[in-house]
Amino acid sequence: MDDATPLTAGRSAVPAVGPTVGLDIGGTKTLAVLLDAAGATVAQARLATERGPRGVVAGAARAVRGVARQAGIDLVDVVGVGVGMPGLVDPAAGTVRHAVNVGVDGSPLALAELLGDALGGIPVGLENDLNVAALGAAHLEATAAGVPGARVDLAFLALGTGLAAGLVLDGELRRGFGGAAGEIGHVPVDPTGPVCPCGQRGCLELYASGTAVARLWPSGSGRPAPVELFEAAERGVPAAVEARDVYASAVAAAVRMLVLTVDVQHVVLGGGVAQLGEPLLDAVRAALARESRASGFLSSLHLADRVRLAPGRVPVGAVGAAVVGRSVAGRAPLNGMAS
Missing domain, CATH: 3.30.420.40 (ATPase, nucleotide binding domain)
Incomplete structure (x- = not known):
């Protein structure tokens, strides 16, 4: 232990x-x-x-x-x-x-x-x-802020085999009427896209999950596809830079969806892909900043500032x-x- x-x-x-x-x-x-x-x-x-x-x-x-x-x-x-x-x-x-x-x-x-x-x-x-x-991310967020009795407003965005978010709104866990609150992975974003296991076409998790990274950049060595992709992008491999930015934009779309629907103060990136750490956070923040430039409304929301990584300690x-x-x-x- x-x-x-x-x-x-x-x-x-x-x-x-x-x-x-x-x-x-x-x-x-x-x-x-x-x-x-x-x-x-x-x-x-x-x-x-x-x-x-x-x-x-x-x-x-x-x-x-x-x-x-x-x-x-x-x-x-x-x-x-x-x-x-x-x-x-x-x-x-x-x-x-x-x-x-x-x-x-x-x-x-x-x-x-x-x-x-x-x-x-x-x-x-x-x-x-x-x-x-x-709940854990909210507990640690308030602890780190040093604000006794703080009621945290937060979404935990899990980037794993699928894509979904856990929601803590004004300090309360939100499950939803039928327990489906936060299932943003099954919001279609491309009606002409591939068929999702849920039966719909073009669902967000087909583009922003860990499985999506493997489709963008199949592992050539048996190591996790996200690790290989981000390492290749860091080396400046053009195809990897493009694939990384495509993936980061998809995660950024998930962040925007959460902020524009429930206006959480923080979106915490977790799950297997989030183990990439700062390189993932930097790429998602860059995508949010880039995509906000053309919209004064989005710029006013300071989306990039709301995103953070799940604590690793x-x-x-x-x-x-x-x-x-x-x-x-x-x-x-x-x-x-x-x-």
């Missing part, structure tokens, strides 16, 4: 009732974070994900115990646990289904109840992995899951504020 990464903390509308643990369970790894009563990250860990319904529950329980032990606290002192997972998550019921990358399919898995039982009755909250990433999804744990413990509405 990794060493703890301390952060400065303020306060939150969620009662600081005690330490909480957050888990971000992915297909190969589970990331764990422990927040203290003030909301500061005091321990974090990474371990292999166990597959299948029993494996997921057992592995999650092991991760909670491990990160609590690393933080030097007893399990009985943990007042809440939050879990972020892929698949179809029902936060109210505490169930998940169709999380095929962790071996959970068929009948819904009552993860919140089963994990709570395995941990001796600790309250457990369950949320979609994208939503916990948004802590696992954002696990931090957000721990925020869910604080909500469960405090019986307060979910929010993405710093503690």
